[in-house]
Amino acid sequence: MFRLLARLLGFIIFAAALITMVHDGALSIAASELVITSLGEMWFAYSPPGLNLTQAIIERNIHPYLWDPIMLSILKSPAALVFMVIALIFAFLGRRRTKVRAGLDLR
Template sequence: MLRFFLRLLSLAVLTMAVMAATLDVIQSVASSEPVFTPLAVTWSAASPESLAFVADTIMNRLHPKLWDPVALWLLSQPASVVLLGVSLLLWMAGYRRHRPAGRFTA
């Protein structure tokens, strides 16, 4: 059941990544130059409350040094690339390797 949930979540994140990439392509064609929207801009446009909540949680409950170099670097990366990476990690966590010869082989 957990593997199914992880694969379903991976599909949802992959869909968001494709949507973010599509918006970047549309903006790039319209402006005749490459446009890559950072994750922070996309996230704050979609849900600024959750971005503030995550920032507060990392700074106060985890470690403040995680916010400055790690989270700010991640938030400055293109949204489509970060979401593709998250989708890949979720898919890998939910992946089940099939046994080639059967159940009782060594």
């Protein structure tokens, strides 16, 4: 059940990455220059209070070091790239395992 859920989430997040790439491509064509949307810009456009709440939770309850260099570098990276990496992680977790035969095959 976990593998099915991981594969499904990987597929959905991969679709989000493709949609983000198409959106950036359309914006680039309209602006006649390369436009790449960062994850932070996208998150702020859809939910500014959610971004501020996440920052407050991480800085107060976990550690301020986690927010400033680590999360900020992730939020500044292209959204399509972040979605692709997350989709690959879920696809890796949901992969089918192959049986490894160790020893002699006496057929």
